[in-house]
């Protein structure tokens with residue numbers, strides 16, 4: 001078996017490959033060289049990832065005759081800010097780059113989103129490569145070209161659709177990832193099964209616990225299938241005019257929970273998505289769209305791997321239905337005052353629902369935050 005699998009995101013002249021496998025960092029130089037125009041790259045990474053992986057990446061680039069400089073940013077969601085964006089652009093321009101220079105994002109979704117947006121903006125767009133090092137970024141944020149930063153008005157409110165030239169998902173980098181971050185990424189992995197792939201979900205029911213505990217073969221297969229699933233949807237609908245919205249399963253409820261806790265470590269994005277997916281299935285069952293057993297099965301699976309499945313599982317937060325519904329109504333995905341939900345006619349049967357009565361959503365939120 002080869003050391004990695006390759007799939008292509010089909011977007012005409014902006015198509016690009018995603019390689020998924022082991023030991024990709026040490027091959028990064030030879031894989032990146034053919035897809036970029038210059039012999040010079042700038043690596044953007046964070047303080048946690050740099051000591052672990054920057055050196056191997058630099059060595060691999062050097063062995064192919066590519067020169068690199070690196071910029072190391074603080075870790076965490078606060079780095080996806082306007083002030084860090086400004087500093088990053090200045091640091092890049094200080095290096096006197098030209099239009100052919102490429103950026104490499106080495107890190108999780110924070111580094112990927114920020115670096116991608118910098119690549120889209122600086123000199124009106126330069127090449128960039130994603131080397132995602134968290135499970136969440138390997139299965140979700142590095143694929144599909146959404147880049148951006150947060151403002152005080154909310155998450156990802158400034159950004160661009162800007163596709164990378166290549167994505168290298170080296171599953172070996174997940175070995176150093178804290179378990180809580182693995183689980184947060186896993187919530188998005190299972191999402192792909194729940195959206196449109198019952199067989200994948202059934203396989204995850206068998207392998208999910210081992211996968212979360214470090215099984216590499218399972219990780220590799222799960223990352224590959226997740227990327228294939230996302231790549232297919234993105235190829236059909238790059239800028240989210242329609243079907244791409246399915247990827248937001250769990251995100252309407254999830255974002256409201258995250259907004260309430262302040263987008264910090266109290267509740268990680270993936271954890272909120274897992275909670276939101278359970279609530280989306282509760283709403284689907286409440287409306288008679290799917291069976292209660294499908295909703296129970298979804299929750300049971302997330303609970304089995306160790307994810308929270310009710311907002312009340314999160315310590316130290318007192319939830320309030322009105323506050324949560326307020327967040328829901330002010331989300332950027334609200335159109336003409338209507339909140340879009342992704343609901344399901346069963347596991348693997350997600351669809352876009354634009355006409356949901358907010359009393360039904362309120363009922364689900366009320367129930368979810370009720371202490372037993």
Ligand SMILES: NC(=O)c1ccc[n+]([C@@H]2O[C@H](COP(=O)([O-])OP(=O)(O)OC[C@H]3O[C@@H](n4cnc5c(N)ncnc54)[C@H](O)[C@@H]3O)[C@@H](O)[C@H]2O)c1
Nearest residue numbers: 048075108109110111133134136137140141146173176177
């Ligand atoms: N662009 C998209 O389509 C998209 C999709 C989903 C999420 N996102 C964004 O992604 C971000 C979240 O990404 P994330 O979950 O990767 O968070 P993150 O980038 O903050 O990484 C999580 C933590 O893990 C550390 N880390 C990263 N790789 C590591 C490794 N291999 N070993 C040890 N520690 C490591 C980081 O330093 C950080 O502390 C959010 O800002 C979210 O909005 C974007």
Ligand SMILES: [Zn+2]
Nearest residue numbers: 140188269273
């Ligand atoms: Zn998400």
